Amino acid sequence: MDTDLDERNVAARGGMAPSQGMKSGSRARRHGVLDLRTLNRALLQRQLLLRREKRSVGDALEHLVGLQAQDPQQPYLGLWSRLDAFAPEELSRSIADRQAVRIALMRSTIHLVTAADCLRLRPTLQPVLTRGLDASAAGPKLEGIDRGTLAAAGRALLEQQPSTGAALGKLLQERWPDRDAEALAHAVRTHVPLVQVPPRGLWGKSGQAVHTTAEYWLGRPLAGGIPTDELVVRYLRAFGPATARDIQTWSGLQALRPVLDGLRPRLRSMRDEDGDELFDVPDAPLPDPDTPAPPRFLPGWDNALLSHADRRRIISDANRKEISRPNAVTPGTILVDGFVRGTWRIEKTRRDAILTITPLERWRKQERDAVVEEGEGLLALVGGEDRQREVRLVGAP
Template sequence: MTTDPQAPVMEKRALNRALLARQMLLERRAMPALDAIEHLVGMQSQAPNPPYIGLWSRLADFAFDEIGALMTDRRALRIVVMRGTLHLVSARDARALRSLTRPIRDGHLKTRATDLEGIDLDAVVAEARRLLEDEPRTDKELRALLTERWPDADAALLTWAVRLSLPLVQVPPRGIWGASGMARHTTLDAWLGEFAAPELSVDDLVLRYLGAFGPASVQDVQQWSGLTRLGDVMERLSPKLLVFQDENGRTLYDLPEAPRPDPDVPAPVRFVPDFDNLLLSHADRARIITEEHRKRIFTVNGIIRATFLVDGFVHGMWKIEKKRGEATLHLAPFTPVPAQARTALEEEALRLLTTAHPEAGTHRVIFA
């Protein structure tokens, strides 16, 4: 689509404040955790704990046991959706998001089409469904059971194909803060039963993305979702959207009613967990992190490190270390932190430590 030269320009700082407002990082919201998860259209959950930190940074009075209760009650769950990655989503959104993101998983299957030749994949998937609905199982257990039925096949390949073909829920206690346990899966149908959920079109998906991450380009929504060819969708929606351009002339779309704060609105320090979609949902991430800093956050093996924000932008990395009754939050700034922001980070870090690890006898904050 051609950029309208008359479209208003949104500079980097304006885009930053719009993103922070929608991500609930300009001020904490008084909102139930489930509503926040839906507003964010899910939270990436490659590791079990990041969504807890993510919601703590976004919500007023968030309690760490809220997510565990939602998962145990089957109102929220962990399932592979956007970008083919594991997300914490609401039960209301799970089926629709899984269906809309199917092209991603179909594309992955096509990459191994030659390896899968001669395998009756429908039969494998049907048997895996039966086994996983009989009881939740680990990948290792599923591989062993599939090997009994197909002893000459590559069991790892079969299990990989099953994960792409079936909507699998990673069941509790995996994903509950402070709990331990192997990753076990069952099917979405077995987990939710006859749960009635609203339908969601790709148009709805794009609009919800804009509500949480906009203003954004077609390339941005494709980066977030993992889907392609969304230009026609945005074109179809454009009559009900506002159109802007960034400093490089890229066309950006937005919801008319969405917040676009003044670029000079103060942004508090915030701790962002590893794998947070804040850093993963735009093709052009300049509104939140520099390219130089991005290279330090995104590792070659797919780990997205935890970061902290100063004046709305990524300013460094952080991690929590626990040992011998002591919980320590280590901060590694990329550049010197102004004195006022440093004090704010220390205070915010101590609040996080006391909430996340109340059992620790000592809480410490250390700047590298």
């Protein structure tokens, strides 16, 4: 591809051409304004996506404030893209040994977190789950029920016998026969901290989501809750610099401006190119915008893509629409030069494992070669040794 065309492609995806990035980024920082490419490299470094790091699974989970994990296998892929010499068995052992758990937290979605973070984060994020229940179809179906009584009944049942949501709902209907079983179970999930227990979540294993309480599973009570200002600082270390809206988007918490105002003496303040105020911790890295960013494969719901109100720092508006079509399964995404520029999927049979890569924009030959090489590593992880493995590049613009 000729240089001029490549630079136009980079600009179209919300980044900057390499020849422009260093000048613009340096000038922007001098004036306290950060462009998209600078924000991109900061996000990648803090998300451990600029280079794989030598960290334990627990240390990575703590730094990232967990990984989104509705699909229980996706955290393995997210950590493979972030950690040097990642072994899936290490994460499986952490889950089996109750050092890491899957629980509803930020945005009321399932996250994989350490046991310590489970006990500290859940009380602070309780308002997010309550608001989500009240706004859902289940909310009106619970009118007139004392939620404290319902939560206590659900807790007793699940600590006696871990069960699926459907089974729990039916058991609760024995006491509230005129109520919707799914709504009853949803209320317990909201008001009682429930973890999903193995074998679901172990590497290569499947099964229904079976729940018990976090306190019963971990053998410890919930902590008092992480202070909101501490949670904001941890977010900035993993996702910053960021606006107040970004922090609210990631956490689901509301009205964080007073918290940020109280933190001002401990934070640095900048602006993005739209003039919005960005907050950051003073010692957090701001890499040069021209820092090379190797290709990375991310699972469909990776928090790197979901934790900002304005996601252009990692995916253009056009590509975001392309991968977010109604009723479509959210695909895995591929970072090329730091931005989402492709998607991927793996199909497995008894004999074969096929990785299909679909560019969303034109790639240069060296970019294609690097993506295929990275994809071969992913396929070796997921496909196993007994299958024939193949990488397919299709639909290239």
